[in-house]
Structure formats: structure tokens, C-alpha cells
Amino acid sequence: MSDSPVDPEEVRHVADLARVDLDDEELAEFSEQFADILDYFEALDEVPEIESEPDLVNVMRSDEVHDGLTQDEALRNAPETEDGFFKGPTVS
């Protein structure tokens, strides 16, 4: 167990980066829990550098036209639409 929680301001900063609002209770809880979890992750320091080849290869395909979703299908799950477009919040 870690002795001290992560600085709540740091958790708040990360939550801002991730666009997730947190209430005060969540903030306090996460600060405690993150200390333990990050402490546990510290052991990765002992891992040696490993030379490895990626398993995946690039897969190419010819550029052909296929059927896609219709506009109605694409918009069906949107909470708000306008004139056939998704409607999002204001930018600034």
C-alpha cells in the first residue's frame, strides 16, 4: 500500500485531458486508489529492454467503392441532428 495519495490536482489535470468531469468524492477516491496502482506499476522499471519484431504486417487492398451506411443509418443513434448532420455542442 502506498503511504500518500496522488495529488488530487494531478488527478484533476488528467481528468481534464481525458474530458471526464469528476465530483469531489470520485476525486478523493481516485487519488487514493491511483497511488496504490501506480506504485504497483513501478515494478516495470526492472524490465530489461527487449528487441522484438512486430507480429502485424501492413495489409493493402484495392481502392474500390462498396456500399456503406446510408445517411439515415449513420444518424440514427445521434441524440441531436439537423438537416442531415450530427449536431454537436458549440465550439467555443
Place this chain on the structure above:
Amino acid sequence: MSSDHSSPTDDAHNGPTDDTHNAFITESTVEGESEGPLADKTVAIKDNISTEGVRTTCGSAMLADYVPPYNATVVDRVLEAGGTLNGKTNMDEFGMGGTTETSAFGPVENPVDTDHVPGGSSGGSAAAVAAGEADLALGTDTGGSVRNPAAFCGVVGIKPTYGLVSRYGIVAYANSLEQVGPLATTVEDAALLLDVIAGPDDHDATTNDGGAGSDYAAAADGDVDGLTVGVITDLIEGADDDVVETFQESLDELEAQGAEITEVSLDSLEHAVQAYYVIAMSEASSNLARFDGVRCGPEGDREGNWNDAFAAVREEGFGPEVKRRILLGTYALSAGYHDKYYKKAQDARAWVKQDFDEAFQDVDVLASPTMPVTPPALGESLDDPLQLYLMDANTVPVNLANLPAISVPAGDVAGLPVGLQLIGPKFGEETIIRAASAVEE
């Protein structure tokens, strides 16, 4: 449990009328072709696998009303093979959990002992099969999410080699780790469903034909004469004594049938859980960035500019475990920490792969208890996330190494199921299916 399911919407729970364990989030029957290897079989589908016209919630309030406009490739393949879909199964929210208690639609009971969790994250799929509410089920396995509930509910679950089964239409949690896998009451039935879903897909460039020419159902012939089984000693040390005892008895059965049992130690496994969580959380933080309430998500007037509105809908739509993982993943990838966490975790992943490759030069399959413990009581383990992560010690190495593994019932401890995990080399599904079928009565 019948009418007291907590859920984000009033009509949320309406699984099959005999769904007594909250295994289903949505009841819906979709008939497949009239003939085929799955004709007359009902197949329950985990709720993070897209089903055209049938809502797919991922166990999350964020997607409580989301209805996919297309089928996942695995769903098309089940229908083409004659299978009948009979519902979408409950799961830990976005696959993040090992007990199915993080679902926004309420926890699932373990049909074997209803005071206990069914495991997770594919807990609804395992419970449906164990309770006889579906003949077969599909789950997804990112760090053990098929094998863990299979072990805890006393059924069979297979995590295929990365690239054997298409992920097209799966709501992504950690792409580099996850595979769709079958659950069933017998090894042969699980293998049959794997035959149906396996094979390359133009819609998923990470699939390949490594499984070409295989017949998984036919491999369930119980012939283990001359097979070498390496017991991974590192994964025995952290397991409960009575779990190890039950595991040992299943090995004795294999030995009595002509298998040779040896011991293997893999040093890298000490770092597997850390590496898994850093990688899975990092990928999750990126994958779940798409949920901003614009293209789908809960309705509502939210104040402020787009950043404020996105942050508000994400607070509302995600449960605590999902937030925890998004935040920790964001942290692990942020400037100044990337090399310390993410890069090191990739090194650990490569090390785990190397260790397995070396081990398979000497043995045909590797063995461990699937879970180091028996299923916890409902509500027992939610408070301490780190303890829950540690419960994944035996399953995550397989995902890090892209390997296939199966969990088969090994016996029980005081009535609670114990699973035997058998791990094979890349595309060695037939070998682990053969070995697992020898353990069944």
C-alpha cells in the same frame, strides 16, 4: 433475482423470461439459416458485439440506447451457420472487470452458487450457458474475459490466437489484446463454435489465415498419449492451496491417459499484470475517446463549450471502473510518463512472448489454474481495484503473447468451480482442444 435489476432505463432488463441470473441485458431472437452446423442451437451474444437492429450496450449507460446499423462479422457467421441468437448478455462495463459487477445493468449471479460472482467480463455469456439459457455463447477476451467466467461458472471457454477471429463490429476496449471467443458446456461444442467464427475477414486487417485447414470440433478426441504438458510454476505460487490441489488432480488425469507432465518457469510473468494494465488502459483511453455524446449517447442539455459538454456527458455515461481506466491510461501516455510506463510495458510484453516461445520448444502445451481463486462472493471485491487486477495474473500473459488458451472445468472446491487453463503455441488451437477434451468426463 427477477424484477429488481438496477438499470439506466426502466425497460432495460427484459432478457429471456427464464433469465433468473440477470445474464441477459436484452432479449431478442434472430433466426439464422435453416441449415448448418449450428442449426437448432441458441447462441447468446456478449453485449459488446454489434447486432444489427438489436441494441448493443457494452453494459454501459453511455450506450443504453445504441442500436448498431450492422452486424459484427462473428454474428453474420453464426447466423450463416444456422445459429439462432437469443439475446445480448450482461458484462462488465466495456469489458472492464472480472466479476460482471461493473455493469450498469446490475450484477449477474453465478448459476452454480447464486451468492457468488460469475466472473467477467463475459459473465452473462458464461452464466447463460451454465444455466442452460443458451446452448452456446460468444464472449470477448482482452485479459481473460472468456476464460475467467468459464472457470468460475464451470463451463468451457476458448481465447483464440490473436488474428484467428475477426474483431469487426466489436466495440473496442484494447485492440491489440482482444479476441472473440466461444463458451459452451463441452469442449467439442466450444470448438464447433470456434470453427464457425474463425478465419480471415477483409474488414479486420489483423486477421490472417493461420488457422487454415483446421477442424477444431474434430480435435476434441481426448487423445493425449505422448503429449507434453508444462506446468507454469510461477502461476501456481500465487494460487489458493485448494485450487492448486484441484488443478493437480486434473493433471493426474492427463498423466494417467499418457501425457507427460513437466515443470516450466517463466521469469517475465512477474511483470505481466503490470504490463497488461498499462497497455489495456492506454488503449482504452484512446478507444473510448469517441464517446462524446454526439454520434450516440444519452440525450440532455449540457452547458458550456464542447469540452465542457463532452466532459459532462462522459461523467454521466461512464461508471467508476471505466473512468479509472481512462484516467490511468491517459496518465500513462502523457508527456513525461510515456517512457516510464507505456514503453516499459511494451518491453515486458515482448519479454513474455519470448519466454513463451522458448517454453514451447520443449512442451506441447502449458498449464495453470485458470483463476488463482474460486469465485468471490457478490459485492466482496468491488472496493479494491488493485486486488481485482491481481486476480488476472494467470490469464493476462496469454493476451500479451497473442496465444490461444482454453479453460476447462477441473473440479470444485466446496462446490465452487475451478478451471484448468491450457495454453498453446500460436494457432495451436487443435492441440489445446485435444488436451482439454481429455480432462472432461
